[in-house]
Amino acid sequence: MCKKPKTLGELNKGETGIIVKVKENYKISNRLLEMGFLEGTRVEVIHEAPITKDPIAIRVRGAIIALRRSEAQLIEIENE
C-alpha cells in the first residue's frame, strides 16, 4: 500500500521527524535548504502561533526558524 508521505506542515507542537525530501521546483525550495532544512536533518515543532496554529516555529540545526504551514508542506519527513 502506498501512503501519502507526511510533511512538516502536518506536525503538531512537540512532534519531531527527520527530513526525507524537500520538494524542488518551488520558488521557496532553495531558501528552505539555505535555512537548514536539509535531507537527513532532525526537525521539531516547538511553537505554534495562537488560535490558527499557523505559523509554526521549528528547531533545526541548533536554530529556531519560523515559517507558515503552507511552506512547511514542501518538506517531507519520516518518523524518527
Add this chain to the structure above:
Amino acid sequence: MSRVKVALCGPPNSGKTALFNALTGGRQKVANYPGVTVERKEGVLTTPGGKNVNLLDLPGAYSLNPKTLDEKITHDVLFGSLGGETPPDLVIIVADATNLERNLSFVLEVKALNIPAILALNMMDLATHRGMRLDLKLLEKELEIPVIPTVAIKKEGTHELFLAIEHFIDTRSTQVLPKPANSKLSYVRDRFQEVDRILSKVIVTKARPTLWTDKIDKFILHPLWGSLTLFLVLGLMFQAIFNWAALPQDWIKAGVQFVKDIITHNIAAGPLCNLVVDGVLTGVGAVIVFLPQILLLFLFILFLEDSGYMSRAAFLMDRTMEKVGLHGRAFIPLLSSFACAIPGIMATRTIEHRRDRLTTILIAPLMTCSARLPIYSLLIAAFIPNTVIFGPIKLQGLVMFGLYLAGIFAALLVAYILRGVVFRGDCLPLLIELPTYKWPSLKNLGIGLLERAKIFIRRAGTIILALSIVLWFLASYPKPPVGATEPAIHYSYAGKVGYAIEPVLKPIGFNWKIGVALIPGFAAREVMVSALATVYAVEAKGEEVETKLGDILAKDWTLPTALSLLVWYIFACQCLATLAVARRETNSWLWPVFMLTYMTVLAYAGSFLTYHTTLKMGL
C-alpha cells in the same frame, strides 16, 4: 590611490550593527541606496597605523540568492553590479559563533566569491559561556581566510580586526573580480555538507543548548500569555507615544514660545519679525515637536529588535495581518500611527519587502493620530449631545470610538485594495529566524536613537520647515487694507483660496470659513482649531478658545456640516510632515502624491455621503 573600502556582511542578528559601531565609534553617514528605500550606512574607521578606511554596513542576508530587496542590495554590492557603488576591496563576514551550523554556510557562500575576506566570529562571549570550544587555527586553515573572535558589544577583537585590515592593505594585490554565485540546490546541499565536515573537525567541545530562550519562549509564544504579553507591550508603547511624549512636547512648545517672545520684544515689529517668529520659528517648532514621539517609539522598537522580541511579534501577528495582505511586521508601525503617523512611517523600515512596506506607509496616516483629537473633541462637544446610551456608555464617547473604528476599517480596506490592484503578487512567505534572546546594549540603543533623530531632522525637517514658511506667507500676505473690519486672514492669499474653493466645498457642506481654515490646517491637523478661531475672530486665551469657539460653531453650522467635517478628518491627509516623511522613506514624490490624492478622494466622498445622507434624514 582611493581609500580602501571594507564591507560588513552577515546573516540578520549576527551583530553587524554592533560591530560597525564598535569599529567606527558610531561615526556614520546614513543615506539610501540610489533609487531604493534600503538604508545605506557608511562610516570611517582609523587603524592603529593611522590608515583611514571606509566601512559599509550591508543589510542582513540569509544567503546570496536574494529573496528580499535588502538581500538583493547586499548581493549587488558584493558583485559590484549596483550602479554608483564600487565593489568593496575587502569583506568582513560577521558570523554568530553560537549559530555556526547555519551561519557558516553563508560564510562559505561569500568566501566562494573570491573577494578578499576576513571572518569575524562574533558573540564569542555567549559561545564561551555555553561551554563551546573551537580550534580557531584549524578553522582558519580550513576556510583559508583570517578568523578573528570578537565580542562586538564589548569591543573585544576590534584591535585584531584593525590589524588584519592593515595587513590586507599592505599586502594587497590587484583587485579580483567576484565569481558568480551558485545557487543550485545541489550546491546548497554540498555547502552544508562542507559546513558539517568543517565543524566536526574544529569544534572541540559543543555548546550547551540555551535554556533561557526556550524558557522565555514558553511564555512569550504561549497561546494565551503570549498574546497577552504582545497586547501589553503594544499598549505600553501606545501609552508612551500618546502620553509620555506629551510632557517633553509641552516643554518644546514652551521653549519655542519663549524664543518667540524674546524675539518679538527685541526686534522691531515688521515683516522680518513676522517671518522669523511666525514663519521660521513656527516651522522649526513644527519639526522638533515630533522628536519626543519619534525617540520614544524608536527606543521601543530598537529594544524589541535587539532583544529578539520583534521576530516573535511578527510570528504571533503573521496570520492576522496576512488576511489583509500585510506583513506581520506592519503591526507595530500601524499601531504607532495611532499616536502619530510620522514615527509610524519611519518604523516601516523593519519591513524588508518593498510591496509590504509601501502598503504600510500608504495606510499609516488613516490611523487616528493624536493630532486629530483637538478637532474631534471640539466638534463632538459642540454638536453631539452626551446622552446615555447604555450604562456608562454615552453618545459622545461612542462617536469618538466610531471615528477610530472608521479609520482602522478604512486602512485595512485600502491595504486590501492596494494589494489586489497596485502591489499585486503573492505574499512573501514568512521564513525568519527567531534569534536567541539578548539583553540589548545601551550604547548601541543610544547610537541607533541618535541616528533616527538625525535622519528625521535632516531629511524631513527641511521639507517641513520650507513648507511651513510657504504656508505662513500665504496666510499673512497681502496685508489687510487700512480700516479693515474682518480678521487679517480674509484678505490674504489663503483667504482668497478659501473663497475660490468654496464652490468645490459646498457639496460637502463646508462654508468658505472652513475652506479658509483648511489651508493652514493642511500643514497640521491640530492647527485647524486655532485657524477656525482666527477666522471666527474668537477673542479668548488657552482653554477658553475651545468652549467659546464651540458655542459659535454650534450656532453657525448645521449638524450635517459638523458631521461632514468629522468624516473629512478621518480620511483627509492634512499633514505636511507625513507627506515629507513619506517622501523621504519612499525616496520618490510619486507615493506621497498618491497618498494625498487617494486620501483626499476618500475624504471628499465620505463627507459628501455623510452630508447628504444626514440632510435627507432631516438632521
